[in-house]
Amino acid sequence: MSIYCEVIFPLPVFQTFLYRLPEHLEQVVRIGSRVLAPLGPRKLAGYVVEIKKLEREPEFEVKEVDGCEEFVLPEKLIKLATELSRRSLSAPGLFLEMAEPPAVRQKVRMKLAITEKGLTELDSGRIKGRRREILTMLKDRDLSPLYIRRALKIKEISPLVKELAGEGLIVVKEKKIRKKQQTSAVKPHFQQLALPVWPEGMPEPAKKIIEALEKRSGGSFLLTGEFERRLEFLKPVVEFNSSNIGFTLILVPEIQRLERFQRFQKSFPWPAVVWHSQLTGKQKSETWRQLSSGQVRIILGTRAALFLPLEPLSLIIIDEEQDENYYQTEGPSFDVREAASLRALLENGLVIQMSDCPRVSTYFHHQQKATVIDLGKEEVKYTVEFHRQDAVKLLKGNFGQEVARKLEEGEKVFFLVNRKGYAGYVYCPGCGFVARCEKCRIPLKLDMNEGELICDYCGMKNPVPDSCPVCQQKLRPGRGKGSQFLKEQLERLFPGKAVELLEEGAEERDCRKALKRIMAGRSSLVVGTDYALSRLPEKSFSWLVLLSPEFTLNLPDFQAGEKTYSRISRARELLKNDEKSRLVVLTSGPPPEMLTLAVCGDYENFYRREIDYRQLLNYPPFSSLLEIGIEGRSLRSSGRGSRLLLESLHADFPTLELIGPKLTRKKWKKGQREVKLLIRLPAAETEILSYLIEFRQKKPALRLRARIFD
DNA sequence: AGCACGCCGACT
DNA sequence: GTCGGCGTGCTC
Numbered sequence: 001m002s003i004y005c006e007v008i009f010p011l012p013v014f015q016t017f018l019y020r021l022p023e024h025l026e027q028v029v030r031i032g033s034r035v036l037a038p039l040g041p042r043k044l045a046g047y048v049v050e051i052k053k054l055e056r057e058p059e060f061e062v063k064e065v066d067g068c069e070e071f072v073l074p075e076k077l078i079k080l081a082t083e084l085s086r087r088s089l090s091a092p093g094l095f096l097e098m099a100e101p102p103a104v105r106q107k108v109r110m111k112l113a114i115t116e117k118g119l120t121e122l123d124s125g126r127i128k129g130r131r132r133e134i135l136t137m138l139k140d141r142d143l144s145p146l147y148i149r150r151a152l153k154i155k156e157i158s159p160l161v162k163e164l165a166g167e168g169l170i171v172v173k174e175k176k177i178r179k180k181q182q183t184s185a186v187k188p189h190f191q192q193l194a195l196p197v198w199p200e201g202m203p204e205p206a207k208k209i210i211e212a213l214e215k216r217s218g219g220s221f222l223l224t225g226e227f228e229r230r231l232e233f234l235k236p237v238v239e240f241n242s243s244n245i246g247f248t249l250i251l252v253p254e255i256q257r258l259e260r261f262q263r264f265q266k267s268f269p270w271p272a273v274v275w276h277s278q279l280t281g282k283q284k285s286e287t288w289r290q291l292s293s294g295q296v297r298i299i300l301g302t303r304a305a306l307f308l309p310l311e312p313l314s315l316i317i318i319d320e321e322q323d324e325n326y327y328q329t330e331g332p333s334f335d336v337r338e339a340a341s342l343r344a345l346l347e348n349g350l351v352i353q354m355s356d357c358p359r360v361s362t363y364f365h366h367q368q369k370a371t372v373i374d375l376g377k378e379e380v381k382y383t384v385e386f387h388r389q390d391a392v393k394l395l396k397g398n399f400g401q402e403v404a405r406k407l408e409e410g411e412k413v414f415f416l417v418n419r420k421g422y423a424g425y426v427y428c429p430g431c432g433f434v435a436r437c438e439k440c441r442i443p444l445k446l447d448m449n450e451g452e453l454i455c456d457y458c459g460m461k462n463p464v465p466d467s468c469p470v471c472q473q474k475l476r477p478g479r480g481k482g483s484q485f486l487k488e489q490l491e492r493l494f495p496g497k498a499v500e501l502l503e504e505g506a507e508e509r510d511c512r513k514a515l516k517r518i519m520a521g522r523s524s525l526v527v528g529t530d531y532a533l534s535r536l537p538e539k540s541f542s543w544l545v546l547l548s549p550e551f552t553l554n555l556p557d558f559q560a561g562e563k564t565y566s567r568i569s570r571a572r573e574l575l576k577n578d579e580k581s582r583l584v585v586l587t588s589g590p591p592p593e594m595l596t597l598a599v600c601g602d603y604e605n606f607y608r609r610e611i612d613y614r615q616l617l618n619y620p621p622f623s624s625l626l627e628i629g630i631e632g633r634s635l636r637s638s639g640r641g642s643r644l645l646l647e648s649l650h651a652d653f654p655t656l657e658l659i660g661p662k663l664t665r666k667k668w669k670k671g672q673r674e675v676k677l678l679i680r681l682p683a684a685e686t687e688i689l690s691y692l693i694e695f696r697q698k699k700p701a702l703r704l705r706a707r708i709f710d
Numbered sequence: 711a712g713c714a715c716g717c718c719g720a721c722t
Numbered sequence: 723g724t725c726g727g728c729g730t731g732c733t734c
Contacts, residue, residue, distance in 0.1 A: 007734080011711050017734040040713070040733045062734060128722080129725085155727070158713075637729085701730065 004054055005029060005065065007037055009046040010097035012703075014085075014696065016049060018058065019065045029065065032073035034100075036066040047073055047096050049082075073099055074187070074309045076346045083342055089692060089704045090332035098332075099307035102284030110145060111173045112161065114138040118169035127169075130160060138170060187309045188291035190246050202236050205373040210240050212350050213314060220341065220351040222321075222358060222366035224603070225375030230354050231264050233375055234317065237352075239268065242297035246314030246349070250300045251340060253323035256534045261300050261319075268298060275301035275308060303328060303336040306343060314349045316340045321353040321362055322566045333629070333705045357569040357603055360562050360610050361621040361710065377601060382581035384599050386591045391415070391547055392481075392489045394586065400493055403543065407497060411542040412524045415490075416571050417483045418551045420503050420529055421447040421454065424480030428468035435465065435475065446477050448484045486547075487527045498523040502532035511535065533570045544575045545584045546599075550592055558619045559709075561594060561610050568598040620709045624681035625659075626688065629705035631674035641702040642675040645695060652691065655682065674705070681708070 003026050006016040019037050021029055029035060033048045043066060073096065081095035114122075114135055121127055122135045133152055137143060149157040164170045202210070205221075212219050223230050242248050252258055255276050265272040273287045273296050290296050291308070299305055303326070306316075318326075318340055326336040337353070344351045353362060356377060366372045387394055395403065403413055425443035427434045435444045437455035444453035444462060453462045467474055477485070483503050490499045500514045500523045515535060517523040526532065526541075549571075552564045575581055583599055585591060597606040615622050630645065632638035649656055657680035681688065685708060696704050 004734095009711090009733090011733090013711085013733080015734090019734060037734085042712075042733095044711095058734080060734060159726095700732095 001053055004052055004062070005035075005048045006050040006052075007035060007046040007065075008049050008093045008096055009039060009044050010093040011044075012091045012094060014091055014693075017046070018062055020062050021051075022064050025065060025068050029068050030072055032075055032078060034069040034071045034073070036068070038063050038066060045069075046093070047078065049078055071101055072187075074311060076311070076343075077307060077309060079346060080307070080339070080343055084332070084334050084339055086689065086693070087338070087706065087708070088332065088334040089689075089696065089706045090334065094332035095307070095334075098304060099309070101309075102281055102288055111142040112138055112145060112148070112170050113142045113173055114170055115168060117167075118164075121169055130154065131164060131169075134160065134164065135169065142173065187311070188247075188288075188296070189294050190297070190310075190312060191294040192244065198240070203233070206233060206237055209237050209350065209352070213237075213241050213245050216245070216314065216348040218345060218348055218350060219371070220344075220353065220366075221371045221373055222362060223352055223354040223373050223375065224356055224358060224363075226356060226377045227260070229375040229377075231261075233373070234352070235264075235267065238298065238315070238317075241315040242268065242270065246312035246347075247310040248298045248315045248317065249305060249308075249310065249313055250298065250317045250319065251305065251336065252300070252302060252319045253325035253336075254534060255302060257319065258300055258302075260538075265298065265300055270297045271295055272298035272300060275299055275305040277302065277304045303339075306336060306339055311347070312349070313343065313347045316344050316349060316351050318351065318353045319355075321355045322357055322359045322562065324563070327707070333707070335707065338708075356601070357562075357566045357606075359559075360607060360614060363607055364611060364621040378577055380600055381577050381579050382575055382583055383579075384583045384585070384596075386585045386587065386595075388587055388590070391486060391545070391586055392493075395489070395493050399584075404494060406543060407494065407524050410521060410524070412518065412521075412526065412540060413543040413545065414526045414528065414532075414536065414541040414571075414574055415486060415545045415547060416533070416549070417486060417527060417529055417547045418549075419445075419480065419482035420484075420505070421445045421482040422484040422488075423477035423482060425478040426453065426464070426475045427478045428471060428473050428475055430468060430473035431471045433468050433470045433475075434478070435462075437462075443478075445482070448488075483527050483529060490525050490527065494525060497525055499525045499527060502526065502528035502535060504529065504531040530567065533567070533574070536574050538573045539576050541574050542576050542578075542581045543584065544571060544582070545586065546571060547586050548588060549585060549598075550587050550589070550595055553592060553594060558614070558617070558625075561606075561613070564594065565598045565603075565606055568595070569601065572599070572601060618680070624685060624708060624710035626679045626681045626685070627707040627709065628677040628679065628692065629674045629703075629707075630677070631703040631705070632701065637701065638675045641699060642677060644699070646677065648695065649679070649691075653682070653688065656680070656688075674703075681710075 003021045004018055005021055007019055008016055017039065029048055029051065031048055031051060034045055035048055036043055036045050077099045078096070081092045081099065084095050085092035118135055122132070122139065127135060130152065134148055137148055137151065145157050145161050154160070161172065165172055209221060223233065238248050250261060255278055258274055271290065273290055275287060279287065299308065299310065318337055321337060328334055328336065341351055363372065406413060423446040425434055426446050435453055436442060437444055437460055442455065445456055446464070447454050450461065451464065453464055465475065483501055487499050487501045498517065500518055502511060502514060514523070518526060519537060526536070528536070546568065549564065549568055552567060553560050557563070572583070575583060585595060585599060587595070594606065594609070614620065619625070628645070630638050630642045632641050646658065659678040659680065689706065692704060692706060696702070
């Protein structure tokens with residue numbers, strides 16, 4: 001009787017595939033083995049999740065596994081992927097892919113070449129249209145299909161390639177890029193020190209954590225307070241864990257945040273490594289080798305590091321737990337904080353979350369469990385002032401002269417703005433016409449760098465019309481000025497001073513250059529959006545000007561308050577905390593109390609207000625919300641899908657409270673839109689999740705995404 | 711994801 | 723008529 005195995009492929013599908021194991025692999029393949037198997041016309045690498053015997057042959061034709069690699073994925077990571085898939089409604093294979101060691105994936109480079117027959121046919125003039133264009137391109141040199149596709153703007157190239165190859169007009173040359181380094185089958189492993197290290201002179205809460213680590217009883221703590229104090233507190237804890245218990249993983253929300261840990265990392269006697277998705281193949285292989293050597297005990301990284309096969313992973317530290325980057329929307333969407341807790345649970349490990357402005361729910365839950373450790377913060381020394389005035393008007397008066405004086409003293413000023421581009425819209429002063437996107441119907445944003453009108457929804461770029469299409473008057477930029485406008489005004493008001501603009505869309509290289517100029521003091525005026533917040537060095541500005549920071553407060557989002565607080569909190573980090581420094585807030589109306597609390601870093605009072613509001617409106621943590629994203633192949637199909645889902649939810653869960661639906665846009669996939677539903681969850685979340693999984697099976701063309709707030 | 715199949719409008 | 727676009731369904 002043969003032995004079979006179920007295989008999961010890194011595809012956006014929710015099924016396992018059954019294969020027969022050839023005899024010579026029966027003893028080799030294990031759960032977690034990376035195997036090569038035929039799927040349709042192609043061969044794919046997947047992971048074995050089950051090995052079994054069958055009473056009788058299944059009805060469908062079963063193919064045989066083709067080969068097996070040495071690498072075996074730990075079962076815990078398979079469990080993690082499965083569980084994350086269940087909660088997020090993303091395909092499990094996509095999570096498994098994240099756990100892949102470097103250099104296992106073999107890349108194949110495809111090149112197309114024209115044949116003799118192709119050349120004669122081309123000369124004969126019998127070939128027309130697209131086919132002719134492709135052959136003409138190939139006359140000079142071999143090209144990859146991707147290159148041709150882009151050059152000729154063809155949507156689907158593979159049928160064309162197949163056709164031409166079938167007629168013998170071109171040949172497909174496949175070149176396997178050989179693996180530079182074979183990943184060792186040795187997984188990262190942990191070596192306990194011969195002599196346990198017991199740190200001395202620890203504060204009481206640290207002892208509590210160490211006890212939990214030693215017992216391997218799991219659990220979680222929330223560390224609040226100033227960053228340096230957090231590190232100081234963590235040092236003996238990490239030292240204890242890393243010498244006696246297991247690996248320590250420090251997670252940061254984005255790559256830029258790794259830098260802050262450099263010094264911390266070096267304060268330990270063991271080599272620490274960094275792991276994130278931007279490492280090159282070579283760097284990954286090298287890091288993997290270091291991990292396999294058993295010397296490394298501390299890993300610093302982004303979400304990608306969460307899937308490293310570290311055993312035992314006894315401590316996961318999550319830095320800046322409030323950071324929105326922890327919710328990944330690209331690829332398989334999931335919450336890194338949730339995944340970290342799951343991973344810790346599988347490893348009997350402990351989680352420490354850190355932040356000086358934790359999410360309201362996080363703070364609430366930890367307060368209930370008495371696991372908040374507050375290390376206190378620095379006293380605010382800078383002065384805070386509010387103005388109800390337009391930035392440019394303000395700068396033209398006394399305020400501008402003070403800024404000029406500051407600049408003469410060699411100090412730096414940072415302006416935080418909400419809006420990219422030059423103006424939010426352009427209009428005709430004669431008839432009131434506003435230029436809009438033809439597809440999305442929203443006003444187009446004026447971008448001076450591009451010299452174009454850009455749609456914020458679909459990313460479509462349009463040339464700026466010379467005049468109003470209705471009455472032929474000259475169009476003007478409207479109110480709601482953006483970063484480019486402010487930069488232009490600053491350059492005019494402070495002639496001779498370089499103004500740097502830091503916002504998304506700039507080349508990473510240009511950004512680095514700008515940062516260098518700022519650091520060197522060659523540029524002292526900086527305009528930036530949120531993009532700048534994570535890149536600018538801490539405590540390097542003596543003036544911080546926030547332009548309409550209340551803007552985000554009014555977004556239709558129950559988390560608007562905490563998001564605004566966290567944004568301001570992050571901006572405050574850039575400000576030098578001394579008597580000479582100033583934080584200036586420009587609002588259009590009277591400043592909401594929330595802002596006053598945020599600019600002073602008064603978390604306690606912010607929290608008290610916010611938690612009252614949440615209770616009043618029955619938002620998390622007092623209820624659970626389920627966010628469902630529905631993405632179809634077009635807006636129409638997502639809309640249809642969302643209505644269908646709504647109806648069926650209403651029918652099967654009559655008491656369910658629905659908030660939504662609404663449209664969301666995704667910047668990274670221009671033009672694609674998803675419909676978002678928000679549901680107030682009854683106690684049993686599993687029930688509704690299984691319901692959604694069933695719904696997905698009935699409507700496979702829709703991509704569902706689930707996220708739970710509680 | 712890739713690929714095939716099938717439907718539909720717009721062109722040599 | 724048929725070419726190319728797009729929606730749907732399948733892969734052990």
